[in-house]
Amino acid sequence: MASSLAFTPLPTRGGWRRALAGACAALLLSGSLPPPARAQNNLPALGDSVSEDFGVGTERRLGDQIMREIRRDPDYADDPLLQDYLESLWQPLVAAARSRGEIDGDTTGRFAWEVFLVRDRSVNAFALPGGFVGVHLGLIAMTASSDELASVLAHELSHVTQRHIARSITNSRRQSLLSAAAMILGVIAAGRSGSADAANAVIAGGQAAAIQGQLNFSRDMEREADRIGFGLLTGAGFSPAGMAAMFEKLDQASRLNDSGSYPYLRSHPLTTERIGEARSRLGAAVRRNAR
Template sequence: MQAVPSPAQGLPSLGDTEREELSPIMERKLGEQIMHQLRRDRDYMDDAPVQEYLNNLGATLLAVRPDARGEAQYDFFFFAVRDPVLNAFALPGGFIGVHSGLILAAQSESELASVMSHEIGHVAQRHIARMIGKQKQDALIPLASLLLGALAATASPDAGMAVIAGGQGLAIQRQLNFSRDAEREADRVGLDIMRDAGFETAGMINFFGRLQKASRGYNDSAPAYLRTHPLTTERIADIEARTRDLRYRQHADSLDFSIVRARVRVLQNPSTQGLIDAEGAFKRQLQQRTRPEVIAANYGLAFVALRQGNAARAQTYLDQARAVLKSGAPSKAHDAMLTSLAIDIRLAAKQYPEALTEADAARKQFPLSRGIAIQYADALFAAERYDEAASFLRDQVSLYRSEPKLYDRLAKVYAAQNKNALQHMALAEAYALRGGLSAALDQLGIARRSSDATFYDQSIIDARERELKAQRLEELNQEKG
């Protein structure tokens, strides 16, 4: 990775005193360690349409300010966490999480963009790296656990204390509360990013203003976003001063924003009562009669029906959403979300030929959609076209080596083909990508003992086993350090 010889142009800096203690590469490694743990959490929203929306929005913001990626050229990753608490957070190395409650609380796409831009500002300015810069680099794994616990504590003190213990953990927790200067710096960087990306800068003012009003009368029970991002009157005044002379620019919310909020509303509480409550909210939303809200409400009702196991009713609501959609200009993004739901409905109804036809057309129309690629593999498997599924998935894992879902499905296909060695080799990769090195090594052991393991398979197993053992030893040494 080639380093940029000078600081990113146009970005203010708080100083470089600790950069030798935590390099950009080590910062990324720390972020990856935290993500390994977060992805195993049941509240990590591992939902392709939601992730694709957030990452498309993030890519729009970063496209206008590529220098925000820093000298290490971070490949940012945006994700959602299932939690009604209004919060968002930046992790080291370009990982940015948004609570489902914040997505639903945002009253415009510009408000959501303002939060994401602010978090990009924290990463671009390496605020977390500076706060933990004095930690030894050989202690990244325990430090990752402490940071994860501190993040949990912002939403639930009891949950946080189950992860972190003692004064050191509490110190890390306090470090997540950025300094006043760091918050104002992230505000300025974020404001520039969202302005250049075409969003309304008033979105940041509106969002912070509503947070400030919501916090009145609170003490220790203030909204989590205010606890992790201390909001002051000076910060709001600074943003207002910076936007006062800017030319007003109106940004129309995308239909994608309305649809993804409908999806998040269902995913936030998938319990029986949660689905009933969501259904009631969508039916009330239909009364608003605005085109985006009607489409999103019908989409939400279709998704609720699918989660309730009623594929026929889900198809009816989806057809209604598509009928309203035809009255306006087409958009690939929201059409991708509707198509993705259509494929899921076909699969749930066991209409496998129709599901495969739709998935095949969708993967050609949306070649960059990872979610639709996985749905195509699922449709091939459901139609019992195992050879095609295996060939497709092998191509996918060669292109996207860091996606455990692909290896999960490849293992499932190999199992259907009675290819035991290959099945367990694929499972080993899936476990390794999720941070389960011991489980991955166990799977390689099973693969080695499989009667159908070829000499070539044994060679691959030997090489991979050496790599994983070395990686595991490194982690153990870090834990001891």
């Protein structure tokens, strides 16, 4: 099936990251997408744990196709020094996820568990199907410590380990691999112009209002990624203060007119509840360490 999906080359230096985020958001919508065409329902049953129509193997194939296009784009940052720094944070988190059982037998050898850099000054990070996580250079520049950056990676890794994309599709029962791939193709093509309006035009017809060019997980999934991510952060040996500090920094930024510099805030909106829970977890961790 994977060979039947042809992707338009990504635009150079022109808004593909926001377009891709919008495409992935399409995977997460439940009620606003139209039912897939009849031909799109004839997907092989893979026998994976989340969904017969969007199992582990299917999700990885989709992720691989997206990554093949991303690696061809000039904004894919192949910087050995920065990649080594990112890996020094990422690998302990992946190891902690394995030891805690967040990475199970279905995904441990079948997902990529790969982190990569995007040459963009905006503050953002995003999870893709199949175990890929992208990090903008702007996010790295914003963080004051490795603990803060690790907290974002832990959160995004938790979106992957909990298979939030596949779970959303399964819950909606109105989406399939082919319709998801078609949406990604269309939004990436619209990204050629570098215009958010062009990307929104592709996903019009009841979807633009819900997607708005951003990757929006549900509130419950954000809270789950916070909770599990905090466990990964501390389990990997990072300071538990990293997540609360990052939330506070992002919360301060959200009070300003960022003019598009903080897409992470739109794709992962902060709430007083999430910030309060992060501070409560930090307080509990400090009390345990003080005993």
